[in-house]
Each structure stands twice: as structure tokens, then as C-alpha cells.
Amino acid sequence: MADLSVSELVRAASRGDQLAWDRLVDAHASLVWAVVRSHRLHGGDAEDAFQSTWLRLVENLERLVQPDRLAAWLVTTARRECLRLLRRVGAELPVLDMDDHAQDAAAPDPGPVEALLAREEQVTLLRAFQRLRPRCQDLLRLTVAAADPRYTDVAAELDMPVGSVGPTRQRCLEHLRRILHDGDTTSRDTNSGGDTAGDTNDTGPAHAHPRTGRR
Amino acid sequence: MRDDDRLVEALREVIETTDPPPQRLIDAAKASLTWRTADAELAELIADSATEPVAIRSATEAPRLLTFTAGDTVVVLEVTRDAGAHRIMGQVVAAGAATVEVRHADGVVSVTTDADGRFRAAPVAAGPISVSCRFDDDRPAVVTSWVSI
Numbered sequence: 001m002a003d004l005s006v007s008e009l010v011r012a013a014s015r016g017d018q019l020a021w022d023r024l025v026d027a028h029a030s031l032v033w034a035v036v037r038s039h040r041l042h043g044g045d046a047e048d049a050f051q052s053t054w055l056r057l058v059e060n061l062e063r064l065v066q067p068d069r070l071a072a073w074l075v076t077t078a079r080r081e082c083l084r085l086l087r088r089v090g091a092e093l094p095v096l097d098m099d100d101h102a103q104d105a106a107a108p109d110p111g112p113v114e115a116l117l118a119r120e121e122q123v124t125l126l127r128a129f130q131r132l133r134p135r136c137q138d139l140l141r142l143t144v145a146a147a148d149p150r151y152t153d154v155a156a157e158l159d160m161p162v163g164s165v166g167p168t169r170q171r172c173l174e175h176l177r178r179i180l181h182d183g184d185t186t187s188r189d190t191n192s193g194g195d196t197a198g199d200t201n202d203t204g205p206a207h208a209h210p211r212t213g214r215r
Numbered sequence: 216m217r218d219d220d221r222l223v224e225a226l227r228e229v230i231e232t233t234d235p236p237p238q239r240l241i242d243a244a245k246a247s248l249t250w251r252t253a254d255a256e257l258a259e260l261i262a263d264s265a266t267e268p269v270a271i272r273s274a275t276e277a278p279r280l281l282t283f284t285a286g287d288t289v290v291v292l293e294v295t296r297d298a299g300a301h302r303i304m305g306q307v308v309a310a311g312a313a314t315v316e317v318r319h320a321d322g323v324v325s326v327t328t329d330a331d332g333r334f335r336a337a338p339v340a341a342g343p344i345s346v347s348c349r350f351d352d353d354r355p356a357v358v359t360s361w362v363s364i
Contacts, residue, residue, distance in 0.1 A: 013248065021248040025241060033236035047240055048363045052343050054244035055361040058251050059345070085363065087266050116232050126229050144227040173219050176226075 007067035014061035024070070025054065031071060032078045034145035035157055038138040039082035049085055053078040071146055072153040079157055128179040136172035143169055250318060252347060255356040258285035263362070278304075283346075283359040290346060290357065294364050300338035301364055305346065307332040309357075313348040339364070 012020035142154045155162045262282040283290040289308040317324040320342035328334045347358040
């Protein structure tokens with residue numbers, strides 16, 4: 001089973017092969033979760049969206065047109081589930097373009113989340129990541145969660161032109177590196193400098209919600 | 216590029232450690248394969264009163280109305296919140312009686328329709344639900360797509 005392709009696993013799962021199904025879930029759970037998180041869903045809504053995505057895959061296992069593109073299908077489906085939930089919840093739609101700053105200058109609480117990290121450099125990286133603009137966080141979260149990052153999938157999820165995903169991802173990484181190098185006492189993650197203007201064109205308005213309440 | 220790969224790898228570790236999909240949800244996702252219904256027709260959701268603009272909803276808490284179709288078969292569900300759980304009144308618009316299973320987070324409610332295809336099912340847990348309809352003749356079963364209530 002170890003060397004089966006994704007489409008072979010899909011075929012096996014559609015015949016009821018639990019081991020094949022388990023492997024599909026394990027391989028793609030982080031990706032689906034990243035999509036859910038990028039919609040600022042938490043608690044029961046996040047669980048609903050995650051769960052509904054897999055149920056939808058179960059009902060469509062035999063109908064997938066391109067089983068080898070399962071990652072893309074899951075991204076699209078999870079996104080649709082999230083939007084459906086947000087529409088139902090109504091009032092909790094993300095507020096757009098209020099502030100480009102993901103976090104205020106104050107460092108996030110060194111709470112339980114950071115206690116999970118074994119090394120100091122990981123804590124530093126997490127803090128730097130949390131200070132990126134939300135769009136950058138979403139994009140990086142999606143690309144690292146995809147075992148085989150296909151830019152088209154990420155673009156669909158973020159409503160970006162496919163061609164701009166690569167360059168934007170590159171800029172987000174550079175930005176992350178800059179925050180890491182500058183340390184987190186001085187600079188804020190965005191300023192009125194030249195790079196911001198370039199980012200804004202590609203990534204659109206940033207969501208205002210700070211990423212809080214995370215386990 | 217190698218530096219980028221290292222940074223992405225380090226970031227992957229940090230994110231997977233600090234905000235992984237909860238194990239409970241992964242287990243539930245694995246268990247959901249048991250809901251697989253081979254050889255059933257899928258009825259897609261075509262209308263949902265909960266996504267209509269608020270202005271045209273009634274002021275009191277009206278039941279949520281869900282409509283699914285597969286070919287000539289129409290499944291209508293009226294979902295009422297009832298002290299934590301939900302109550303469903305539904306109708307399968309198709310010739311002949313059907314055995315209906317309402318599948319939900321805590322299990323299955325199994326009922327048969329009356330001569331007009333009507334049925335009632337309760338209690339149904341909040342969360343994703345799906346309804347399967349098996350007919351007495353040799354027509355293929357119909358299952359609705361999952362929807363969260």
C-alpha cells in the first residue's frame with residue numbers, strides 16, 4: 001500500500017478500503033485544516049467545515065473526475081463549505097481592509113501554544129509568522145500544508161491570479177525572513193515602504209481579524 | 216531556493232505543532248467512510264432557506280427548509296430546533312413508498328414514508344446530516360448530500 005498513488009488510493013477507498021481512506025485523510029488533513037483556518041473559522045464552525053468536507057468526499061469518491069487532483073478538489077470543497085457556513089452565520093463575515101497589521105506591535109502572549117515548541121528558534125519563527133499580514137499567513141499556511149503544493153490550488157483558495165502566487169509567496173517568505181532578522185522589538189510587519197504597495201496589488205485587502213483563540 | 220525550502224520546512228514544523236487539525240476530527244473523518252453508499256444516486260441541495268436574505272425570512276424562528284433533487288426524485292426536509300436536538304419532517308417526492316434513513320453525528324434514525332412520501336424523524340443531532348431513501352421496487356437508492364443543521 002505504501003507506494004500507491006493518490007488516484008489508486010481514491011479508487012481503493014471508493015470500494016470501501018478503510019486503510020486507503022485513512023491514508024488519504026492523514027495526507028490531506030492539514031491542507032483542509034489550513035483552508036478552514038484561512039476563513040477565520042474556529043470552534044464548532046471549524047469542526048463543521050472540516051467534517052463536512054470529508055463527508056462530501058465520501059459521497060463523491062466514485063465521481064471524482066480527476067482523482068489525481070484530490071488536493072485541488074479538497075481545497076475547493078473545503079472553501080465552499082466554509083463560505084456556506086459563513087453565509088449561514090451571516091454577521092461573522094470577515095471585515096475587509098481595516099488594517100494591514102496582523103498583530104499590534106505587542107508580542108503575542110507566550111501562552112500554551114508556544115510551550116508546545118521545543119526550541120527557542122521555533123518560538124521566534126512563530127512570532128514572526130504571526131506578525132505577517134493575514135494574507136501572507138494564509139498563503140504560507142496553505143503552501144506548507146500541501147504535500148505537493150500546486151499554486152493553482154492555492155490561487156483558487158485565495159482568489160488570486162495563478163501567476164501571482166509564486167512571486168507573492170516569495171515576497172511573503174522574504175518578509176518573514178526580514179522580521180526574523182530585525183527581531184521583534186523594533187519594526188512592525190508592514191510599513192509605508194515600497195514593498196507594501198507591491199504586495200497590496202497581488203494579495204488584495206488583508207483581513208482584519210487577528211489570529212487569536214488558536215489552540 | 217534552498218534557504219526558502221529550509222524556512223518553509225521550519226514553518227511547517229511550527230504550524231503542525233501549534234495548530235494541527237485536532238485528532239478527534241481526524242478520527243471522525245476516518246470513520247466517515249462508513250457512510251459510503253455504493254450505487255446510490257446523489258441528490259444535491261438546490262435550495263436552503265437559511266441562506267436566503269434575512270429580509271424575506273419570517274420574524275419568528277421558522278423551520279429551515281432544505282430541498283434536494285436527483286433526477287425526478289425530490290427530497291424536502293423541514294428542520295425544527297427542538298430543545299438541543301432537531302426534529303425533521305420530510306417528504307420524498309417519488310412514486311411509491313421508501314425507507315428513509317436520517318444519518319447524523321450520533322447515529323441513524325430509520326423510518327418509512329406514508330403513501331404520500333411523508334415522514335418524521337427525531338431526535339437528530341446538530342451537525343452534518345444526510346438522508347438516504349431506499350425504494351421498494353428496484354430503483355437505485357437516493358442519498359442527499361451532507362448538510363449541516
